[in-house]
Amino acid sequence: MNDKPFFMRDAWQFDPDREPAPGPDAGLGFNTRALHAGFHPLRSVPDFRSFVPPIVPSMTYPYEQFEQIPDPVYGRTRTPTTAVLEERLAALEGGEACLSASSGSQALFNLVFTLTRPGDNVVTSLNIYGEGYKQAAAIFPERCGVDFHFVEDPGETASWEAAIDDRTKLVWVETPSNPALFVTDIHAVAAAAHAKGVPLLVDNTTATAALQQPISLGANIVLLSITKFLCGNATVLGGAIVGPEALIEDVRWNTTEFVGAVLQPFESWLTLQFLETLSLRMQRHSENAQKVAEYLSEHPRVERVNYPGLETHPQYELASRQMRAGGGMLSFVAPGGIEGAGRVVDNFKLITHAVTFGTSRSICMHPATITHEHMTPAEREKAGIPDGLIRLSVGLEDAGDIIKDLDQALRG
Numbered sequence: 001m002n003d004k005p006f007f008m009r010d011a012w013q014f015d016p017d018r019e020p021a022p023g024p025d026a027g028l029g030f031n032t033r034a035l036h037a038g039f040h041p042l043r044s045v046p047d048f049r050s051f052v053p054p055i056v057p058s059m060t061y062p063y064e065q066f067e068q069i070p071d072p073v074y075g076r077t078r079t080p081t082t083a084v085l086e087e088r089l090a091a092l093e094g095g096e097a098c099l100s101a102s103s104g105s106q107a108l109f110n111l112v113f114t115l116t117r118p119g120d121n122v123v124t125s126l127n128i129y130g131e132g133y134k135q136a137a138a139i140f141p142e143r144c145g146v147d148f149h150f151v152e153d154p155g156e157t158a159s160w161e162a163a164i165d166d167r168t169k170l171v172w173v174e175t176p177s178n179p180a181l182f183v184t185d186i187h188a189v190a191a192a193a194h195a196k197g198v199p200l201l202v203d204n205t206t207a208t209a210a211l212q213q214p215i216s217l218g219a220n221i222v223l224l225s226i227t228k229f230l231c232g233n234a235t236v237l238g239g240a241i242v243g244p245e246a247l248i249e250d251v252r253w254n255t256t257e258f259v260g261a262v263l264q265p266f267e268s269w270l271t272l273q274f275l276e277t278l279s280l281r282m283q284r285h286s287e288n289a290q291k292v293a294e295y296l297s298e299h300p301r302v303e304r305v306n307y308p309g310l311e312t313h314p315q316y317e318l319a320s321r322q323m324r325a326g327g328g329m330l331s332f333v334a335p336g337g338i339e340g341a342g343r344v345v346d347n348f349k350l351i352t353h354a355v356t357f358g359t360s361r362s363i364c365m366h367p368a369t370i371t372h373e374h375m376t377p378a379e380r381e382k383a384g385i386p387d388g389l390i391r392l393s394v395g396l397e398d399a400g401d402i403i404k405d406l407d408q409a410l411r412g
């Protein structure tokens with residue numbers, strides 16, 4: 001290796017006192033940003049007036065002059081279509097900038113890989129999605145020497161404070177969590193992290209920016225799986241982080257450039273189309289999920305229902321403060337453990353059993369055997385994932401038809 005600097009950008013230094021700059025198009029309302037941010041039909045593609053952002057499938061971008069690196073230069077770090085999507089996601093989350101990835105899990109990996117060195121740690125809780133847990137419990141500790149501290153009591157700010165030490169580089173919260181719908185106090189955990197000079201990452205995949213805006217509540221970075229509600233119909237696998245521009249460019253040029261790609265043009269373009277209806281969809285998902293949650297909570301064969309929009313949810317007050325509505329996902333406990341849950345799932349006629357959520361069609365999954373199977377039974381217990389738990393992502397169908405399907409499946 002010669003002496004030429006290997007890394008292309010300076011490493012990001014978190015400064016808890018720095019005021020974030022307003023995100024792109026901060027003066028416009030949420031629905032207007034969902035339609036316009038990042039693209040202007042007359043100005044964005046000179047000489048080619050297009051109402052819809054174009055798909056630019058080129059993977060490389062010509063140099064005009066020998067010494068001037070074009071931007072984009074190569075499809076691993078940016079493409080014109082992806083740049084529109086990134087600006088739009090930053091605008092929706094109210095963050096300075098955005099970096100996409102080929103999945104939500106890759107976005108998480110690239111972020112943690114950029115921020116940590118062997119001996120460092122990340123503070124989180126067991127209320128995280130399955131593949132995130134696997135990165136935290138095995139991949140990073142065993143392969144990178146980066147430990148993850150799972151806080152004892154994620155509902156207590158003191159528990160977060162106690163877990164942060166001088167090698168903590170990131171605090172990571174998923175709220176509401178998949179699949180237990182645990183709600184964490186973003187404002188309180190942000191204050192605890194910032195007091196120790198550590199940035200807060202909030203995974204906003206389940207609520208989306210249409211219902212919750214973590215940066216406005218004090219978070220510094222937002223993690224998104226595009227695969228779920230942002231796409232909304234299981235046609236795109238993608239992810240993103242939103243945060244300070246210097247961090248985003250650190251991850252883009254010092255990690256993504258070397259280990260994997262931003263979201264590709266066609267998937268970026270599809271996501272742009274689906275984002276136009278995000279707030280309408282989230283409103284309808286939430287209305288349907290509220291009805292289904294109320295129905296299930298009255299059902300004699302259902303032991304427990306987790307949904308932030310139910311007054312019986314332990315963090316109902318907090319959820320009402322942080323979120324505009326309860327969202328499209330809930331979980332419930334069927335009687336009879338794993339076998340009982342299996343019977344209910346196999347009885348569904350309308351609801352599909354498959355591994356994802358946030359789709360226009362209702363979809364369910366059994367976390368204890370499919371996504372959270374690597375947690376120990378004690379960890380699953382702590383994470384609110386008993387053997388009978390079924391995750392249900394409530395779709396955009398007529399709520400009565402979803403309830404009828406649940407009714408016959410629970411009776412059968």
Ligand SMILES: Cc1ncc(COP(=O)(O)O)c(C=O)c1O
Pocket residue numbers: 103104105106129130174178203205206224225226227237238239
């Ligand atoms: C809350 C949450 N965040 C992130 C991810 C990762 O997303 P992807 O499936 O796009 O890797 C998931 C996936 O299930 C998730 O549930």
